[in-house]
Amino acid sequence: MGILTGEEGDPVALENAVARGPVILVCEHASRLLPQALGTLGLPEEALESHIAWDPGALAVSRLMAESLDATLIFQRFSRLVYDCNRPPESPAAIPEKSEVFTVPGNAGLDQAARDARTEAVYLPFREKLAALVADRIAQGRAPVIVTMHSFTPVYFGQPRAVEIGILHDADARLADAMLAAAGGGGPYDVRRNAPYGPEDGVTHTLKEHGLSNGLANVMIEVRNDLIKDEAGQRVVADYLAGLLEKSLPAVK
Numbered sequence: 129m130g131i132l133t134g135e136e137g138d139p140v141a142l143e144n145a146v147a148r149g150p151v152i153l154v155c156e157h158a159s160r161l162l163p164q165a166l167g168t169l170g171l172p173e174e175a176l177e178s179h180i181a182w183d184p185g186a187l188a189v190s191r192l193m194a195e196s197l198d199a200t201l202i203f204q205r206f207s208r209l210v211y212d213c214n215r216p217p218e219s220p221a222a223i224p225e226k227s228e229v230f231t232v233p234g235n236a237g238l239d240q241a242a243r244d245a246r247t248e249a250v251y252l253p254f255r256e257k258l259a260a261l262v263a264d265r266i267a268q269g270r271a272p273v274i275v276t277m278h279s280f281t282p283v284y285f286g287q288p289r290a291v292e293i294g295i296l297h298d299a300d301a302r303l304a305d306a307m308l309a310a311a312g313g314g315g316p317y318d319v320r321r322n323a324p325y326g327p328e329d330g331v332t333h334t335l336k337e338h339g340l341s342n343g344l345a346n347v348m349i350e351v352r353n354d355l356i357k358d359e360a361g362q363r364v365v366a367d368y369l370a371g372l373l374e375k376s377l378p379a380v381k
C-alpha cells in the first residue's frame with residue numbers, strides 16, 4: 129500500500145536552493161500534516177496539533193534565518209508521527225508507538241512491510257535530497273555547514289523546563305562551542321549545551337548522517353516553543369540565532 133498519493137506531492141521541500149551562504153538549514157519536524165491514507169493515526173485533535181506531531185514555530189524561524197543568512201532550507205512536509213526523519217529506520221523512535229503522554233494507535237504493532245512503506249515514502253526521499261544537496265555543494269568547492277532546527281515543549285511530563293535555547297552537538301563540537309561562546313553568559317536567553325536533549329537521546333542522527341560523515345561543521349538548535357508561537361517572537365529568535373551563527377561561522381572555516 130502506498131502511503132502518499134501523487135497529489136500529495138514531494139514529501140521534501142527545498143527553499144532558496146541556490147543560496148550563496150554556507151549554511152544548509154534542516155527542519156525534520158516542520159509539519160504536522162498527515163498523509164490521507166493514514167487518517168488521524170487514531171489520535172485526538174489535541175494530540176495532532178501538539179508538539180508530538182511537529183515542532184511548532186521551527187519552520188517559521190528557519191525561513192526567517194534562511195533569508196537573513198542566504199541559506200538553503202530543506203524540510204519534511206509530513207509529520208514526524210508518520211516517520212521521524214531525525215531517526216534511522218532501525219530505531220523504534222522512527223515510527224513512535226508512544227510520544228510523551230500519548231500512545232499512537234496507528235503506529236502500534238506495524239509489521240516490517242508497513243514500516244518499510246513509511247521509510248520509503250517519507251525518510252528515504254528526505255535523506256537522499258539532503259545528501260544530494262550536500263554532495264553538490266562539496267563538488268562546487270563550497271563545503272556547507274549543517275544546522276538542524278527544532279523546537280521543544282516548555283512543559284514535558286508535567287515538568288517545566290527553564291532552558292530556552294539548546295545548542296546540541298555530537299562528536300564534532302566546533303560550531304556548538306563557537307555559538308555558546310558567542311552567546312556568552314549574560315545574553316537575552318537561557319542558552320545551554322546539549323539541553324533539553326543530547327546525543328544520548330538519539331537526536332543527532334541528521335548531524336551524524338550528513339555532517340560528521342562528511343567532516344562538515346554542524347549543530348542542532350532547539351528553541352523552547354513558547355518563545356516562537358507568534359511572528360514577533362519568531363523574528364526576535366531568528367535574528368538572535370542568525371547573529372550567533374554569523375559570529376560563529378568564521379571559527380569553523
Ligand SMILES: [Zn+2]
Pocket residue numbers: 157183277278279
Ligand atoms: Zn524536533
